[in-house]
Amino acid sequence: MSCGLCWHVTGRPVWTGIAVYDVSSPGERLRDVRLSRGFTQQRLAVEAGLSVGVVKKVERGGTARLETYHALARALGVRTSRLLDAGAPHREQRDDGDNLPLLGLRQVIAPPVTADGPLGLTAVTGADEEPDLRRLWRTADGLADTYYRDDYGTVAELLPSLVRSAHSAVRHFEGAAQHGDALRLRARVLQMAGRYLVQVRAYDLAHMALRDAVRDAAAAGDQGGVAAAVYQQGWLLIRQGRLDEAEAVSVVTADASEPRLSRASREALGAWGKLLVHGSSAAARNNRPGEARDMLRLARAAGVALGGGQAVSTATWGRFDWRTVAYQAIENHMVADNPHRALALASRMPPPPKGATFGRRHMLTVAQAHAALRAGDEAMAILLGLSRTSPQWLRHQRLARDVFGTARKRQRVMTRDQRELAALLHAE
DSSP: OOOOEEEOTTSOEEEOOOOOOOOOOHHHHHHHHHHHTTOOHHHHHHHHTSOHHHHHHHHTTOOOOHHHHHHHHHHHTSOGGGTOOOOOGGGSOOOOTTTTTTHHHHHHHSOOEETTEESSOOOSSOTTOOOOHHHHHHHHHHHHHHHHTTOHHHHHHHHHHHHHHHHHHHHHTTTSTTHHHHHHHHHHHHHHHHHHHHHTTOHHHHHHHHHHHHHHHHHTTOHHHHHHHHHHHHHHHHHTTOHHHHHHHHHHHHHHTOOOTTTOOHHHHHHHHHHHHHHHHHHHHTTOHHHHHHHHHHHHHHHHHTTTOOEEETTTTEEESHHHHHHHHHHHHHHTTOHHHHHHHHTTSOOOOTTOSTTHHHHHHHHHHHHHTTOHHHHHHHHHHHHHHOHHHHTTOHHHHHHHHHHTTTOSSOOHHHHHHHHHHTOO
């Protein structure tokens, strides 16, 4: 039994509850749904565009990528989330490889707790020294610019001390007029930490940072900060395969922050539009194309309200304009395994600004479409271009590694540039 998104006649999304499922494994669920549809394993494999070996592996309890579950769910006509389940952690060997590199962030985001509160979050400033909120805001803004330059090493180095300083400021100004500003600052810094941690796939730590960012922004009465942190949380939930929840948080927050389009600021339009775009992404991956289209239709209204302009919030949700909506529509077609339609729509789009980070995810989607249609040279050319403009970003994109693998299947020998790309992506 599950609950999900419902839509009023006005077309506005309303979340009616969190899905509740049984505890059977994904393989058992897949087998049950397949049999209830009267599908053989062979027929399901054909309908999903997979090998029969993959279907057998999943039904026997093997693991699979989210994209595989989506293809299976689409073929069976059910939500992707109906097949997903975390499984038992002890079934896979896990190591502590990321513990030391992320130690500083773990200490300030997830400190040990005693009866008297968190341990170890001592003030960076002197005991009687008042934190300089203006300086901390400037530092936070500067670090956001550093993130957008893909300088992840500097971000990782500076974030722990900035989070610790934000904690100190909140404690120092408790009960004072500056407390709200200190909370907004900490919400901004924690959201930045969450964004970085999602990028490097430290998901549980990212969830803690983003959860606390939402709480701080809400306590400060900063609805824009809430929307920004929830936007990042939606990205995290999609990465984790928690598609019902990703759609829910995006829809509920968008509904609460819906602006009056004729009077709204650019930032309010951008935050609302990005929430709806993330909700659409989650719905598309959850085999809910109708809901995905409805959310994009609402997001498009925000793009229209911006005219030819762009809403920008570098430190939070990034950039938004009509292209953001169009890019997501193209990506949704790829999720639905429709590369011909994706490329047809992409051909109508102006090229992304040269050297800009805006639109690079779209170019990766275009490369995926080319690879799916066996146009390996076109896909490889896009990947090589992205490796020259955004190497540190590209190396963290699992989709790039998948596209590379598909694009070179028919190549016997790699060029020197392709070998360097393979090394960057850690591709075989």
